[in-house]
Amino acid sequence: MNITIMKINPNNTQFWDNKRNRITSGVGVWRGGEDVFFQGYSMKDDLIGKKSYMQIIVLNATGRLVEKSFSDWLEGNFIGLSYPDSRIWCNQIAALLATNGVSPTAASAAAILAADSRAYGGSYTSQIGIEQLSEIKSKYQGNQSFEQSLAHCNRRNGKPMINGFARPVDKDDERIAIYESLRKQLSIDVGEHLAFALQLSDYLQSKFGLAVNSGGYANAMFLDHGFSGEEAARIKAAAVLSGAIACFRDNQNKRAEFLPMKCKDIEYRGPKPRPLD
């Protein structure tokens, strides 16, 4: 193999000089006092009062102004990530921070950071899940069986670990039927990825007791609408916000009242008391 070694002058700083004191944006611009342009769309003429907030979330996250039908479905998916239940990990953090007198924004930021998790939350999980679903679908369509298509997946207790096809809390996902009915109501056809995801779900259910969950369904919808995992992660970066705020509200100004713990509620397993040398 021939390797060409480029001689780079370490003192040539033109690349950075060109960007110094200059922002080059591909997403939009604020023309102070006049208008704002979102990916070429005028805030005054095209967006406010004409497009939904969810359409703007997708536009800002991806540069694409999607059909209202898809953004309405996605809004349903966001509602499905807005559980006002303070047992959910990110919500529990918002609840705890509320008892410490932090601002709602700080508690929300903490909850959103917590939900940037590979186990739940909708953002990072979408990125992982979309990549996994695409890979499994490619293998399956390359004439591999489901068993062969899943051979590369990590396993826990013998079950393949596929993001979007299990839940950290082991219960059936109450959102799937609603997503299906909303999809029909909005006249969104079943795309090839959703059809595959449902087929994969049936297989996983019969073999391992695993089924598609909210994230898996949404991942398939994203793929059917041409979005990548990275784009989905951007769209859903703050999807748990609303539920976290509810749990914050439930505990605001209630100092030390959220699941108070006695010292002995923590099981210490470390070394026994020992003197400093």
Place this chain on the structure above:
Amino acid sequence: MKQQDDKNFVFSEKVSTFITEEVPSASNPYVTESQRIYGYDLEQLLRNKSFVDVIFLLLCGELPSSEDSHLLDKLAVALCNPGPRHPATRSTMIAGVSKTRAGHILPLGLLGLSGSSDGSIEVESAMGYISKNAGEVAERAGIKLCGAYVKCVGDSNIAPGFSSAFGAPDPLVLSLATNLNNLSSDRYFLSWALGLSDALTPINMGINRVGMAAAIFLDLNIPPREAGCLYQLLMAPGLLAHGLEQTHKPITSLPFLTDEYYDYENQSK
């Protein structure tokens, strides 16, 4: 850069700071050859000063005296681990076990120390309260507070930095603060705060962690805003350690309350 002189705001053309001077390399103006913090060369600081010395320098603009450095170092030990039941630590533990990206664990915990209860806001308030009232004899100030006290359910502050912890003065904080006070003489604000704490015993209140830190920050002459945020920084190690410990465990390692223990009271729409 063109100024927008038809607007009310006139933005400066350059970033400025009193803190750091980066000396560029002779051959590449983007590369730092050496760095000075408030005039001190970083490599000399590295050889001769401690971590807390440099933190103090960064926040206050001067190096601390050796006595102040010692006190700040000991305060850092006193604050470094608020314990696994503290809401900020619990948040990092919950994040750790639920597979939050590891780099988010500390920032989200620090947000838990940004509030009006055991957080940076309370530190600023407590510094204001202590500095405003420390001219009065602590016992007399305590008697006044006790006289105005209205008992309520749960914990509350009688003044910023002085509260009950689960219905009683916090014995660990009181012991730590007493220890810190014995480290060096002439710690006016800390001595006063301990005196006030003692006077609050009849109403089951006393100095809390914030009060201890706030009094010492005053004794060290650290400005209130800087002090509130330094409080977060000094508490960080324990938050981080407990959060990271949980990352090595399965998500089932922390309790997840079943429906039986979740009371939903408001059934109406």
